């Protein structure tokens with residue numbers, strides 16, 4: 001856990017980080033003042049839960065130093081300069097001022113699982129003890145009609161204040177009959193509209209809730225769509241990936257606590273702090289990509305030496321996400337770490353465009369134009385229509401041996 | 412009279428509709444009302460895409476779906492007489508991954524899904540520790556599960572939704588250091604078993620053979636037993652007491668038991684009925700009320716899951732408990748927790764057998780795309796019971812893909828006058844809260860069921 005946090009910090013404070021994280025002194029000073037005011041305002045509010053973060057942390061045997069380490073890594077993850085660290089620490093303690101309601105629609109429960117499986121500095125504590133999770137169907141105590149009632153009450157009581165987390169797509173075909181919820185048989189669509197009406201912001205977690213996900217794969221039998229296709233007139237934040245990374249969920253909440261606003265988003269409504277660069281930009285195998293050293297097939301010499309996975313289908317160069325830094329399961333590992341290659345699970349349409357577990361050379365997709373230094377807004381959507389290939393010069397040169405596959409790509 | 416109850420705190424949601432006569436449940440319908448359509452989505456997709464799709468059927472047993480898919484694809488090679496060579500190392504890493512997923516699922520199921528309901532049956536404040544999101548044991552269990560699952564991340568890259576298996580082997584190549592870390596994570600689960608769940612030395616637990624032994628334990632298992640017996644949970648939840656295990660592994664044997672004898676499986680006798688199941692794009696008929704299908708063996712209902720596995724693999728302790736209390740809620744829950752102990756033991760052994768010098772992957776001589784048409788199938792033991800995948804391919808594309816999940820065996824609708832397994836276990840009960848516990852004792856996964 002700590003290792004990956006150090007890495008986060010290093011990457012975000014390095015000059016080489018690929019998107020321009022520095023917005024200038026004036027901007028940060030202004031944000032700092034706003035955040036300070038917001039925090040003192042929140043401090044005056046009664047806590048939704050009477051729990052002190054530092055008590056929790058200490059009772060769990062996490063020392064203050066580790067907590068501060070986590071704070072500084074998290075500040076970096078949110079792309080804020082170190083001067084924000086004390087505020088982030090305070091905000092962490094104030095997470096119980098922001099109520100969260102979590103609903104599950106057409107899902108596999110994978111994002112809930114991912115959340116449960118995370119705990120930095122035991123997010124169990126952060127989220128379950130401190131964060132005011134007012135409703136989560138799978139995790140809470142109440143069930144059945146009690147749960148229905150609890151949800152109603154939470155939504156009524158926190159009108160205009162709660163963050164609505166949505167997991168799962170929304171089936172629109174056949175009048176929404178492919179997914180209903182509760183005793184009344186309300187459709188997922190109706191449920192989403194009702195729950196989002198009074199939310200301060202809606203956070204779609206996982207690729208299903210953001211872009212429709214696997215249920216929306218051709219021929220999309222249930223007419224699945226994402227939250228942003230339906231919820232209009234209020235802030236929507238997308239945290240795609242399959243599963244979404246819990247660190248990014250916590251990041252969005254913290255940012256909201258800190259500033260009262262949702263973080264800056266890209267054209268696909270993804271927070272830039274997490275999706276502002278490609279996994280390829282910070283990949284541990286990147287040096288091999290640049291050196292033209294590729295795994296040609298699983299189990300070969302390249303695989304044994306952790307070379308670049310581009311030729312066995314890695315979609316890292318076209319996938320915006322921070323898993324190469326944050327990793328999964330509390331920083332234990334990530335797909336490229338086991339030699340599998342990225343499948344682009346945080347990109348729209350990944351299920352039909354990127355899902356191929358086979359060499360890119362045979363896949364129906366094209367690598368993006370313009371090398372690897374562009375940020376998402378420059379080609380995020382354009383990527384879907386990109387037709388030319390532009391992988392690193394060295395990569396092309398090294399691929400001469402694999403000429404046939406390169407030709408296939410060009411077809 | 413009719414009542415409608417919503418069962419949450421499962422993976423997904425189920426609706427339990429009961430009819431009552433003289434204060435007893437006279438009929439019960441279990442409705443799964445959420446559908447995604449994986450079998451339709453998989454049609455016409457390139458064959459290997461299934462390795463990305465099927466793990467996403469479920470956020471909690473994705474490893475099982477991944478393994479089922481990879482083995483169904485490998486079965487295609489067998490069926491065209493070109494069986495692949497899979498190294499022992501690859502086989503081990505696959506089984507280890509699956510076992511860890513089951514371990515994780517069992518820990519979580521006990522503390523997050525069933526114990527909160529069981530604890531509610533008692534007013535004693537000492538059981539507050541089981542309260543969701545707050546109780547000390549709830550939090551502790553969630554932490555241990557998070558630690559344990561890291562062992563999969565080491566070989567699988569992440570969890571949930573891992574895709575590290577491919578026809579021919581696995582993509583990962585753990586070092587000795589990786590394997591030691593995995594052992595350490597499992598060791599933490601064993602310590603949790605000793606200190607919290609069982610409250611007894613691990614080796615001592617594994618040697619248990621009867622109830623007397625069990626009474627020596629001093630942890631959550633005894634809390635469970637005490638509340639269960641006070642509420643007669645050893646007397647309710649009985650279904651047909653016929654059991655089926657389709658997959659096999661180092662710990663599980665395949666077979667079926669009806670009445671007494673264990674016999675071999677003939678896979679051609681497995682069938683699926685959709686009489687009571689909604690159909691895609693066709694307006695619903697009178698008797699259609701759920702997205703779940705019905706799974707049958709030789710036209711009979713069978714239960715699947717840890718209890719069935721313990722009985723068919725002849726695990727002594729559970730066999731004695733079963734003799735006394737049959738397929739009751741008590742036996743079913745205990746069998747699952749007993750399996751947890753055995754899985755921890757076996758999996759640690761399996762990890763120590765991995766030979767890092769062996770290759771992880773041997774490339775198939777030719778691609779699945781070169782096969783004109785073929786069929787492949789597989790049977791896996793997942794957390795909740797037997798899982799089967801069947802795929803038909805033609806010229807590089809998937810023609811049909813059929814998945815039968817454990818919950819379809821256990822909670823699928825009955826047909827004609829015959830109740831499904833869980834229905835049978837519920838009919839005759841005198842309260843909804845008991846019905847809910849019986850339902851939960853099968854460890855329902857609604858997202859898998861309807862896929």
Ligand code: SF4
Pocket residue numbers: 279280281283284285286287289307308309310314315316317336341342
């Ligand atoms: S192509 Fe994939 S493996 Fe290679 S450097 Fe980029 S992200 Fe890493």
Ligand code: SF4
Pocket residue numbers: 241242279319321323324334335336341342343344345346
């Ligand atoms: S590496 Fe790629 S496929 Fe894997 S989780 Fe990250 S974005 Fe998704």
